[in-house]
Amino acid sequence: MQTAVHAMAPQLLAQYSHSSLNRPLNGNSTGMPTPPATRKRKRAAHQYTVSYSEVQEVDSAGKVRDVIVIDDTPPPTTASPSTSHMFSTSYQPPLYSAPIRTRARAAQEAQALSTSVSSITIPGPAAKKRRRDIADDAGTVAKRPATGHLQQLTANKSIASGSGATIDEASKEVPCDDKEGHYIVVPDDIIHRRYRTVRLLGQGTFGKVVEAVDTETNKKVAIKIIRAIPKYRDASKMEVRVLQKLKERDPRNINKCIHLIQWFDHRNHICLVSELLGMCVYDFLKENEFAPFPRHHIQSFAKQLLGSVAFLHDLHLIHTDLKPENILLVNNDYRTAHIPIPGRRNGGTKAKRILKSTEIRLIDFGSATFEDEYHSNVVSTRHYRAPEIILGLGWSYPCDAFSLGCILVEFYTGMALFQTHDNLEHLAMMEQVMGKMTERFLRQGVRSKPEFFKEGKLDWPKPKVSRQSKKDVRACRSLQEIIHPRDSVNVHFLDLVKRLLTFDPVLRISVRDALAHPYFSLKIPAEL
Template sequence: MAAVHALPVMYSYHRQSLNGVNTGNAAGPSVLPTPPVASRKRKRAQQYTVSYSEVQETDSDGRVRDVIVIEDTPPPTMSPATTHGGGYSAPYQPPVFTVPIRTRARAAAEAQALSASTSASGIAPPPKKRKREPADDIRTLPSKKAAPSSQNSLAITQTKSWGSRSAAATDETSKGPVSCDDKEGHYIIVPDDIIYKRYRTVRLLGQGTFGKVVEAIDTFTNTRVAIKIIRAIPKYRDASRIEVRVLRELKKKDPLNTNKCIHLLDTFDHRNHVCLVSELLGMCVYDFLKDNEFAPFPRHHIQRFALQLLNSVAFLHRESLIHTDLKPENILLVHNDYHIVNVPVPGKKNAAPKSKRILDSTEIRLIDFGSATFEKEYHSQVVSTRHYRAPEIILGLGWSFPCDVYSLGCILVEFYTGMALFQTHDNLEHLAMMEMVMGKMSERFARAGARSKPEFFKDGSKLDWPKPKASRQSKKDVRATRPIDHVIPPTDQINRHFLNLVQKLLAFDPTQRITVADALKHPYFSLNIPAEI
């Protein structure tokens, strides 16, 4: 019989213990707080040594083969304080067991099964589960017949831990830590993941081109926060650093947040992802509109929204900052609470009334400064989301503070009707719709546009619409676009003042467009608008 060698095998699993946290939800009572649940553990295998000896056995064919006989010791006890999957209690010691005879391959298979079972302990399968990467599994032992050399101990697993995710790998197969990204560079969200040794993820709140936003619990303060996790792509990382710089500057200038721009609480780099931590708020205004079947907001709510938005943008402009991407998706409600009222269906006398959600609070926050630009710094050629893009941007005439003003005008009209004012994806069609809404652009502005974009004009300064190649549907959509005084009929004093404000915000020529500072002085804001539905 061959000499016996001791082979210490260190299966090391990382265990994170977090108690469920039941905190108030900043999004308001209408959003159910996440109940305290047992944390799903990412464990390392229990540490124990495996002793083996080399023996010979006769197989079923009568041939003599060398095999490895392995004997191991039981795993240490586990405490319910750190285990939620049926572990041993502290006073209870499981009986000592010995395994009769196992080959090396069988031992490796059992170790792999142990890894799979421990990683599955904890809460029920989450709504979105990350696929198991091959590197997450315990590597099988190399299948060599001969025992190790005279150096009779060898550490065969080595752990590289990133936050709460652990990657076990052998010296032979390790290519670095387990990837936490998908193929597009987005961070893969796993419930109860620990980010930066502090924030425990709860759920995905949203995803965009820039990355993802998750709800998390700050384990230092037991408060819920939102974390914007930027994609691990260089151009998005670079843009996020600009956003961090802007947010820090805004917080420095407005520490009490009287101007209602999102406040940055923390920022760090986690596994090549820039992370921005902010207060947890409610849903965006667009999502509320969508969930409300695009029913318009009551007029007294529109006035409150308009006042807050103009104040926020005026603050940015005073700091020489242009947001460049104002839209309902970038306006968050602080609270989602609402009550339901029944409203009659217009034009249908005998139709059953429809239910409509009415917000209990109109407090909002302006978010997403990833495209914000200081006036004296580089301006990219095209900014703003299509439906809220100012004409000077489309015509390539350069842009500045007035482009934010134009976006605000589009937003206020959308609040009034429930639908986006301009629904198009073509530049010339967009300009034609603008002329339908606001009337023909001024001669001065049209000539400047014709010099920059001659393909959009004819006869010097006349918009060249429709082009021969324009589709029938495109022509129909432009003809269906209504003038602004039809969209907002001046039926009473409230509408007349609101219409006048919107017309000044949507002026074609940016030099003639009202400033946000002057807009705040408009008589519309001195009106006492009664509550309505």
């Protein structure tokens, strides 16, 4: 895998020849076609669970590395009106004014619930979900092994607050973890002698996110509390390293990536403090019944996202996990418009939420990878995974560009572009949507994954493929059918998406070049 990555790198880097790449690291509108209802984005049909596996990979130097592979099933929902993700909330309650409780008292109150808090399973909504991928492959994000840089983080004090990794010694005798190493979250708990917890926002494999009040500034923040397990602690320190680099190179946050306020070690839990933002874009889509965004909003989102990712690439960083869940709205406010219901003879209408602000932030850098460091075999959540990753050809900056192409189409239709959990089926869907693979890329795929090909073409469908799988692939429409070029806006948008969703990563447009696409020079009128 490592050999394949470095063999591709010179060709891929040719797309990023601008001067910033060479800097050192220190320095639906009305009338839009309505897709079939059966293609709605899906999640787990029953209960949300958290699952992960630990595997070993051998790099090019023959060294065995432990790699954590997580399922992309979303964190379980809480009492919040919407599914909240890392650093996000869709509801802003009044500040807590209850008296501060000690850790001992809080832990005593939570003792009866401590075994159940870490394994919350809440039935998901019955409709409009995304399919859950199989645990051993689909929707995985492989975390990189720890490197020598981790030791440097322990003494690092370059964050904005001036605090480095410090350990809160208070009440060490009182248990604060459940049996899986998750921090037990209770209201009015004091973390790091400064932050008063308000409520749980979300939970995932690597830990929990809580809303809290900074008692020094009386401002609300989000705290990501990592599990007290060495592998997760090490992975979180890698994320801290990336977040510190982003803030160092963009202190005014012009590039709209989440900013780290502070990090510390609280009772063996690495904690990352950030600003409290709005809900993720996926949650907004879900609460809006998966209605597409207006085209002028899509243009705004596209420009911000491409700018954020271009900034990462300038720093030789690859995000590797771009998806609507990792894009947060800064403000959830919206107005309600009533739009006609297609096919209704009586002229019925339905309510649609229109955002008042399209400002966003890119989050979750736990899988971000520096180009010259170790690359895991599989990255990206299944629905946004580039073809070169599926074929084991190695990956670099272009995998982020492909994910952005998938996201922009999802903004236009309201639902995920590729609904699958199988590699071969995924590739077959790509050919339905994007056209046949180019000859050069096809030859590479045949050499890397011969089991997916036969007689010089994709071996689909195989004899044992289910009827449903065949039906799902046939249901996929081409990009030109999805984004009908009915006017100049769609013509340019379609061209941009085609350039992002190109099979061969060498031919795929870079995010920096995409920012100069004629699509962004258009003045798109406000619409529903």
